[in-house]
Each structure stands twice: as structure tokens, then as C-alpha cells.
Amino acid sequence: MKIKVCGITREADLQALVAAGADYAGFIFYEKSPRFVGGKLAADVVKSVGAGIQKVGVFVNAESNTVQQAIKNYGLDAVQLHGDEGVTFCQNIRLQVPVIKAFRVGDGSTFLHDAAPFLPVVDYFLFDTAHKGAYGGTGEQFNWEVLQQFTLDKPFFLSGGIGEADVKTLAKFRHPQLFAVDVNSKFETAPGEKDMVRVAKFIQAIKTQNI
Numbered sequence: 643m644k645i646k647v648c649g650i651t652r653e654a655d656l657q658a659l660v661a662a663g664a665d666y667a668g669f670i671f672y673e674k675s676p677r678f679v680g681g682k683l684a685a686d687v688v689k690s691v692g693a694g695i696q697k698v699g700v701f702v703n704a705e706s707n708t709v710q711q712a713i714k715n716y717g718l719d720a721v722q723l724h725g726d727e728g729v730t731f732c733q734n735i736r737l738q739v740p741v742i743k744a745f746r747v748g749d750g751s752t753f754l755h756d757a758a759p760f761l762p763v764v765d766y767f768l769f770d771t772a773h774k775g776a777y778g779g780t781g782e783q784f785n786w787e788v789l790q791q792f793t794l795d796k797p798f799f800l801s802g803g804i805g806e807a808d809v810k811t812l813a814k815f816r817h818p819q820l821f822a823v824d825v826n827s828k829f830e831t832a833p834g835e836k837d838m839v840r841v842a843k844f845i846q847a848i849k850t851q852n853i
């Protein structure tokens with residue numbers, strides 16, 4: 643299983659993430675987030691990161707131009723759209739880079755209806771916990787069993803409040819489309835500041851257990 647570590651705002655964390663063997667590094671381009679990368683991590687630093695890790699820009703209802711500019715300036719390999727972006731928006735961004743579209747999952751099956759129209763226009767889905775008044779980064783987890791209703795042919799990132807305590811459950815969780823696990827706030831000492839020792843241990847646990 644691939645691993646994405648999101649909300650990176652410090653150069654040292656980014657270098658440690660590469661060394662730890664993460665597959666994806668996420669950078670939040672949503673100004674209202676406490677993990678907003680702007681003004682914290684220079685575009686050139688992100689751009690110069692080696693090919694071993696995929697750089698993902700996370701956006702919430704941003705203008706197309708803003709996303710396109712960030713792709714160019716930061717050398718983004720993929721874009722995660724975590725707001726209420728529509729099908730056409732995703733289609734246009736996908737002309738440039740692969741698109742990960744986030745959907746908010748609650749107790750019911752609404753996410754299935756939300757996701758279906760995006761099937762032909764994105765590369766991956768990402769399932770995060772629904773939370774009134776927040777788009778993401780809440781540290782809250784949803785009941786993964788609802789994903790057994792998901793039978794569409796699209797790989798997904800499992801997200802929302804995942805931490806070390808979930809390694810055993812992850813090892814048991816089975817879904818044919820589970821592609822990656824996405825972690826963020828559970829590994830922070832402060833918003834945007836990761837405890838890279840804990841992150842590295844988590845990555846090792848996932849990779850060595852062949853999850």
C-alpha cells in the first residue's frame with residue numbers, strides 16, 4: 643500500500659519524509675488551513691525534491707489559474723481537490739497532472755452518489771471524514787466499513803484521522819480498490835509540524851507488514 647503524508651510545511655520534514663520512503667508528500671494550498679504552505683516552504687525547495695516522492699498540492703475551491711500556477715511553481719506531480727470542485731474543473735486540471743478527488747464520508751452512502759460522476763475524470767478518489775464546517779485536517783475518522791458499499795472501478799486513498807493506533811486495523815482492512823493511506827494531523831506536534839520519528843516508524847510498520 644502507498645503512503646501519503648500531508649500538510650508538510652518545513653524543509654527538514656520534507657527531507658526526512660523522502661528518507662523515510664513515503665510515496666507522496668502533500669502540501670496544503672488552502673489559505674484558511676493552519677497547514678497552509680504559503681510563506682513557509684519556498685516553491686524551489688519543493689520543486690527540487692527528487693523523483694522518489696510524488697508532490698501533491700491540496701486545494702479547496704481554488705481558481706483554476708491558482709492551481710495551474712502552483713503546479714508550475716512547485717513542480718507538483720498531482721493535485722488533490724478537497725472542496726466542492728465540479729466534474730469540468732477536475733477534467734481541466736487533469737489535462738496537466740493526475741487528479742485525486744476527495745469526498746466526505748459520513749454514516750450513510752451519500753459519498754457513492756457524490757463520487758460516481760467523477761469516475762471518468764479523475765485518477766483517484768480520496769475518502770475523508772465528513773465534518774460540518776471543515777473541509778479536512780480534522781483528525782476525525784469515519785467507519786471504514788461503509789467503504790464495502792464502494793464497488794466502482796477507481797483506486798482510492800483512505801484518509802481522515804489515521805494514526806499509529808490504526809496499523810493493526812489497516813492490516814486487516816481489505817478492499818480491492820484501496821491504493822494508499824493518507825495521514826496528516828495525527829502525526830503533528832503543532833499544525834503543519836510533523837513528528838518525523840513517529841512518521842518514519844508508521845511508514846516502516848506499513849511497509850514491513852506488507853499492508
Ligand SMILES: O=C(O)c1ccccc1N[C@@H]1O[C@H](COP(=O)(O)O)[C@@H](O)[C@H]1O
Pocket residue numbers: 648649668670672675676677700702724770777778779780781782801802803804824825826827828
Ligand atoms: O489539513 C488541512 O488543514 C486540510 C484543510 C483543508 C482540506 C484538507 C486538509 N487536509 C486533508 O485532510 C485529510 C485528513 O486529514 P487528517 O488526517 O484528518 O488530519 C488529508 O487528506 C489532508 O490532505
